[in-house]
Amino acid sequence: MKNDIASTNTTASVSLHILPFILVGSFLSIFDQFVINVAAPAIMASLHPSAAAFEGIMSGYALIYGMGLIAGGRLGDRFGRRRTYRIGLLLFAATSLLCGCAQTAGQLVLARLLQGLSGAVMVPQVLALIRVSYEGKTRVQALSAFGVSIGLGQIMGQVLGGWIPAxxxxxxxxxxxxxxxxPICLIAAIGCTSLPLDPNAAYEARHNQLGNPLRLFRYRGYAIGILLNVCLYAAIVPFFVVLGLYLQNICRLAPQTAGLVFMAVGTGFVLASSAGPTLMRKFAPPRVLIYGTICTSAGILAVLLGTIMGQSTAIPFVILALFLLGLGNGTxxxxxxxxxxxxxxxxxxxxGGAILTTGQQLAGALGIMLAGEFLMGDGIPIDSPTAYVDGLSLQVCAASAALCCAISLSRISSVQDM
Structure with a gap:
């Protein structure tokens, strides 16, 4: 049975040359989450924030961003994705200027909150525009490029966060x-002018059941897919936070060098995402989905086993594990x-895309809280490899749950493609 949803699945024919302008939103959302982590020492030395202000600078963006995504997605459905996306880009540019001009820690906290709000308007439109603008093989290519944009955001955020202040x-x-x-936002806003205004979808959104977004979970594949993404992000996001401490406190690397080690993840992500269309043609998508989740789980498990077996300071071993993780994530x-x-x-x-991204954000935040509790709650010094075992074990469990979801989702996809 094919999964056909009435006549609303009509897509516009849009050139892939416009895709980079669409993907600016996903790139910047990841970049601005990762870059602040590595740039934190320079910001602290400049603004001398209190503990509360520092937490606001670090997490305020993600908090408002996650809380506003569903509303941002609804704005795009109601008033048009292209129009809403361009407004989001301009707002992101303006709030980024406010962040760059902040003279006190309080000003930077407020600017980061506003930046998160603008991101919530901008980012849901990325997946929605891909969904309504491309179909068939072209959509596969667009989704693969979406993965590349995330990988690049990870790489450049970690590396440039250490180097730009220097x-x-x-x-x-x-x-x-x-x-x-x-300038990136302004160029993207101009480049998206040739996208269709999708008036038909906006009309349907105004006259259909927009009241309760929970109704979307009646689609079984959508519900399991959300759970898969939640489990993945509950494993991946805290793993990066733990790894940042791990590289500096256990491997004794400088922040700039630690950022370079993170490139192994992003490199694997970009390579796997770029190979996505080829893999989809050669293998059945459900099989690729399972193999990718296995690689992600294996990468995290390798770091855990390396810590337990005394290989925690072997940088080549860590880089290999991170590259495997990146290949899994990118797939x-x-x-x-x-x-x-x-x-x-x-x-x-x-x-629908906003609910997906909200689930990812909340899962990552919860994973960080739990990992921090395991990491620092036992009184073990943070420069001891033993302190990292429980946190990494938790992330292995989350990745294993993601693998179970991938298997279930692949079965659903196989039945509906029959």
């Missing part, structure tokens, strides 16, 4: 990590995203 471009120091967003995330969205009518693509 370069002190034009004397702006750490402020350039925010100011650099402005499974674009495919899982595509499978999730295929179960929804076009009129619900924005809010």
């Amino acid at each position: 370069w002190n471009i034009l004397g702006f120091g750490w402020r350039m990590i925010f100011l650099a967003n402005m 499974v995330i674009p495919i899982a995203t595509g499978v999730v969205l295929r179960y929804l009518p076009i009129a619900d693509a924005g809010v």
Whole structure:
């Protein structure tokens, strides 16, 4: 049985040349989450924030971003994805300017909160625009490119977060990590002018059941796909936080060097995402989904086993494990995203994508809280490898749950493609 959802699955024919402008939103959302982690020492030395202000600078963006995604997706469904996306880009540029011009810690906290709000308007439109603008093989290519944009955001966020403050471009120091967003957003806003206004989908969204987004979970594939993504992000996001401490406290690496080690994850992600269309042609998508989740789980498990077996300071071993993790992430995330969205009518693509991203954000935040409790709650010194065993074990469990979801989702996809 094919999964057909009435007549709302009509897609526009849009050139792939416009896709990079669409993907700016997903790239910047990841970049601005990762770059702040590595740039934190430079910001602290400049603004001298209190403990509360520091937490606001680090987590305020993600908090407001996660809380506003569903509303942002609904705005796109109601008023048009292209229009809402371009407004989001302009707002992101303006709030990035506010971040770069902040003179006190309090000002930066407020600017980060506003930046998160603008991200919540911008990001849900990315997946929605892919969903309504491309179909068939072209959509597979677009989703693979979406994965590449996330991988690049990870790589450049970790690396440039350490190096931009050191370069002190034009004397702006750490402020350039925010100011650099402005020209990128403006170019993308101009480049998206040729996208269709999708008036039909906007009309349907206004006249269909927009009241309760929970109704979308009646689509079984969508519900399991959300759970798969939640488990993946509950494993991946805290793993990166733990790994940052691990590389600096156990492997004794400088922040800039630790950022370079993170490139192993991003490199694997980009390679796997780029190979996505080829893999989809050669193998059945459900099989690729399972193999990707296995690689992700194996990468985290390798770091855990290395810690237990005394290989915690063997950088080549860590890099190999991270590359395996990146290959898994780059394979499974674009495919899982595509499978999730295929179960929804076009009129619900924005809010459906927003629910997906909200689940990812909340799962990552919860995973960080639990990992921090395991990491620091036992009184074991943070520079001891033993302190990292429980946190890494938790992330292995989350990745294993993701594998179970991938198996279930692959069975659903196999039945519906019959």
